[in-house]
Amino acid sequence: MSFPYLEEVVEATPSKIVLLVADGLGGLPDPATGKSELETAHTPNLNALAAESVLGLTDPVYPGITPGSGPGHLGLFGYDPLRYLIKRGIMEALGIGLDVQPDEIAVRGNFCTLDQNGIVTDRRAGRIPSEESEPLVEILDRITVDGVQVRAHPVKDHRFVLVFSGDGLDEAVTESDPQKPGLSPLEIRPLNPGAEKMARVANEFIADAREALAGRDLANMVLLRGFSRPPEVASMAEQFLLSPAAIATYPMYRGLSKIVGMKMLETGTTILDEMKTLAEHRENHDFFFVHFKPADAAGEDADFAKKVRALEEFDTGIPALREIDPDVIMVAGDHSTPSILGGHSWHPVPFLLHSRYAGADGVAAFDERTCARGSLGRFPAQQALMLAMANALKLKKFGA
Amino acid sequence: MSFPYLEEVVEATPSKIVLLVADGLGGLPDPATGKSELETAHTPNLNALAAESVLGLTDPVYPGITPGSGPGHLGLFGYDPLRYLIKRGIMEALGIGLDVQPDEIAVRGNFCTLDQNGIVTDRRAGRIPSEESEPLVEILDRITVDGVQVRAHPVKDHRFVLVFSGDGLDEAVTESDPQKPGLSPLEIRPLNPGAEKMARVANEFIADAREALAGRDLANMVLLRGFSRPPEVASMAEQFLLSPAAIATYPMYRGLSKIVGMKMLETGTTILDEMKTLAEHRENHDFFFVHFKPADAAGEDADFAKKVRALEEFDTGIPALREIDPDVIMVAGDHSTPSILGGHSWHPVPFLLHSRYAGADGVAAFDERTCARGSLGRFPAQQALMLAMANALKLKKFGA
Numbered sequence: 001m002s003f004p005y006l007e008e009v010v011e012a013t014p015s016k017i018v019l020l021v022a023d024g025l026g027g028l029p030d031p032a033t034g035k036s037e038l039e040t041a042h043t044p045n046l047n048a049l050a051a052e053s054v055l056g057l058t059d060p061v062y063p064g065i066t067p068g069s070g071p072g073h074l075g076l077f078g079y080d081p082l083r084y085l086i087k088r089g090i091m092e093a094l095g096i097g098l099d100v101q102p103d104e105i106a107v108r109g110n111f112c113t114l115d116q117n118g119i120v121t122d123r124r125a126g127r128i129p130s131e132e133s134e135p136l137v138e139i140l141d142r143i144t145v146d147g148v149q150v151r152a153h154p155v156k157d158h159r160f161v162l163v164f165s166g167d168g169l170d171e172a173v174t175e176s177d178p179q180k181p182g183l184s185p186l187e188i189r190p191l192n193p194g195a196e197k198m199a200r201v202a203n204e205f206i207a208d209a210r211e212a213l214a215g216r217d218l219a220n221m222v223l224l225r226g227f228s229r230p231p232e233v234a235s236m237a238e239q240f241l242l243s244p245a246a247i248a249t250y251p252m253y254r255g256l257s258k259i260v261g262m263k264m265l266e267t268g269t270t271i272l273d274e275m276k277t278l279a280e281h282r283e284n285h286d287f288f289f290v291h292f293k294p295a296d297a298a299g300e301d302a303d304f305a306k307k308v309r310a311l312e313e314f315d316t317g318i319p320a321l322r323e324i325d326p327d328v329i330m331v332a333g334d335h336s337t338p339s340i341l342g343g344h345s346w347h348p349v350p351f352l353l354h355s356r357y358a359g360a361d362g363v364a365a366f367d368e369r370t371c372a373r374g375s376l377g378r379f380p381a382q383q384a385l386m387l388a389m390a391n392a393l394k395l396k397k398f399g400a
Numbered sequence: 401m402s403f404p405y406l407e408e409v410v411e412a413t414p415s416k417i418v419l420l421v422a423d424g425l426g427g428l429p430d431p432a433t434g435k436s437e438l439e440t441a442h443t444p445n446l447n448a449l450a451a452e453s454v455l456g457l458t459d460p461v462y463p464g465i466t467p468g469s470g471p472g473h474l475g476l477f478g479y480d481p482l483r484y485l486i487k488r489g490i491m492e493a494l495g496i497g498l499d500v501q502p503d504e505i506a507v508r509g510n511f512c513t514l515d516q517n518g519i520v521t522d523r524r525a526g527r528i529p530s531e532e533s534e535p536l537v538e539i540l541d542r543i544t545v546d547g548v549q550v551r552a553h554p555v556k557d558h559r560f561v562l563v564f565s566g567d568g569l570d571e572a573v574t575e576s577d578p579q580k581p582g583l584s585p586l587e588i589r590p591l592n593p594g595a596e597k598m599a600r601v602a603n604e605f606i607a608d609a610r611e612a613l614a615g616r617d618l619a620n621m622v623l624l625r626g627f628s629r630p631p632e633v634a635s636m637a638e639q640f641l642l643s644p645a646a647i648a649t650y651p652m653y654r655g656l657s658k659i660v661g662m663k664m665l666e667t668g669t670t671i672l673d674e675m676k677t678l679a680e681h682r683e684n685h686d687f688f689f690v691h692f693k694p695a696d697a698a699g700e701d702a703d704f705a706k707k708v709r710a711l712e713e714f715d716t717g718i719p720a721l722r723e724i725d726p727d728v729i730m731v732a733g734d735h736s737t738p739s740i741l742g743g744h745s746w747h748p749v750p751f752l753l754h755s756r757y758a759g760a761d762g763v764a765a766f767d768e769r770t771c772a773r774g775s776l777g778r779f780p781a782q783q784a785l786m787l788a789m790a791n792a793l794k795l796k797k798f799g800a
Contacts, residue, residue, distance in 0.1 A: 003462045004482060357741060359428050359436070359768065375748075375772030379463060386464030390746040397744055398461055399468035399481070400491035400626075 024296025025333025038367035045318035051364035056376025057348035072334030078385030088226030094255025111219035170195035175225035235261025248291035271317035299337030355391035424696025425733025438767035445718035451764035456776025457748035472734030478785030488626030494655025511619035525619040570595035575625035635661025648691035671717035699737030755791035
């Protein structure tokens, strides 16, 4: 739940907040050592910062729920991740850096294989490599449908994104993917009368695509799912009176930042590059989101040692951050990615908050078990921004 | 959120609950020593009680939100502070001990200064002292408006309270305070058709006040804001089947207690006076709210040493309380008031619960960091009364 009287208490001030996100931050013990990635990594700078900070654990969405990148980040940006859903089509578009407009519909596509009876035999067309699928995406991109513009963009292997632009399009339609082989692709149907045009256009596009791809052994059809428009989100400027900027290298996180109205800052690929960018722009914004990807990537690869190294690299950014001297520092994760699971997980995520007015737990360690004993306790990630705003003295007293 | 089936589980029993509130209880470390006010104070009695109690931290309203006295206390009384808002006019009236009836409207007033063009040059009329403003309040008190009674009461310096009594008055009107100098006072407008009479009456009063004050250099006009009626709150007797009494010396806290239907007990000014009152009335009630103000006052003055002394004074009340031997003791705060901030703050507040059935954390200390590690964890202040009721065996089993 968001605080319902935010408008009455929020005020703009020059104080600076930095939200430093290590993607997939939390982990689990390696059975061989009994220590998690954070407990194994040599992170002297994080530990020193922790000693002067308050610690806790965030629940990204809901206990037991494993978040995708969308809800994981929206929560840390101060938004209720159960209210603002970023659907699959939009996430896929964000992931390749597309800028989908509020009146456009993005949809995720797969190339698939049909037999001569029109039955799906492989929903991923043998996972054909990008070299083979990209020319096919160009074929799709040339398809025209009356009354709308359709652009096709390659993603990776058998995956692509379509963006439909035109008047009166609606996301409330069914999907064509039958979800398992042995069935025919499904007709797209409107879920409400306002979505009839979208369904008609999508079915026309699919028929044209089938014709254009006919005769191939593998990728001779498309399956579409996740029709979606960008969520209608009040910007961080409107909602929190912040002037926010994002320092992130991956398109998906840049896209998520854009949804809440952050300004994109150009930056390099390392944590030190990102800190340099932060230093250069320190005076132009009062909220900075800095995104660090490698910890999640290593966890997804189930590579414990690589995640440890990624966290050690993350640690090297802390001295530069402290030199920039923001009023409030948060170190957080959008979710946990334990190497032993090889993917995102439901575990609560270590969290650290540093400010002149935060107090300090006085423990020189930053890991899952230390944070579980921290004075912030365990709390919904959405509340982290409220804590940061309070510590930045950007929230007035509520009630007389 | 309140427990939605309270009615089904609550029962009246003779067991006694004491809610002992140290206003502004929580603090922050003095940067010089690294210790908070509670950590610095010599509080042997609180520490001994803590060793036999369970500890935790309360969030008065919402993480990051700094509560005023109204929401801070309503939460501890078991009410959702986001549902029952006590607006500024009522709080100001409570603060000077007025008894505003459910059909009356209280409003906060300032004397201000207008130039010859009717533009506000000083919203506080040079903060004229009470000696000078009190005769002016008497002038306002003599103004009569058709169909309603208007009483004017001095508060302090340039501030006063008006109470409008009469049929058909509604709080849904705009304010006349333009919020900054250089503008004219605003006309009061109704926010819904039912509030037309209130707006008309307020505008007539303002016109009469301007005439009555004309010709003065400083306080030649009034600004009104925070039109409000007392919130409609089910009493603690109705809601919790309690027979509650309040032992408090300051008018505002007596007023807040009255809103939830507590009986006011006459008492002296020290914590020992208050405990004596409690002992005398032990058999007449089953819930006692005891309010101790000096800790907050010292924190508001940014006087660390004075807050430490106030907490030490608070501590001296504990032996008398234990002699009275209530079934359940809560030691709580309505909010934190760290001396280094010099005001109310958003920090969670130390909380202690003692009863035969509470268990014990076994740690002989009562301060922010000890409570952060307490077995009650961090929880909304509104839930404290439920815990106390449970420990007093006043809540039956829920569900079969």
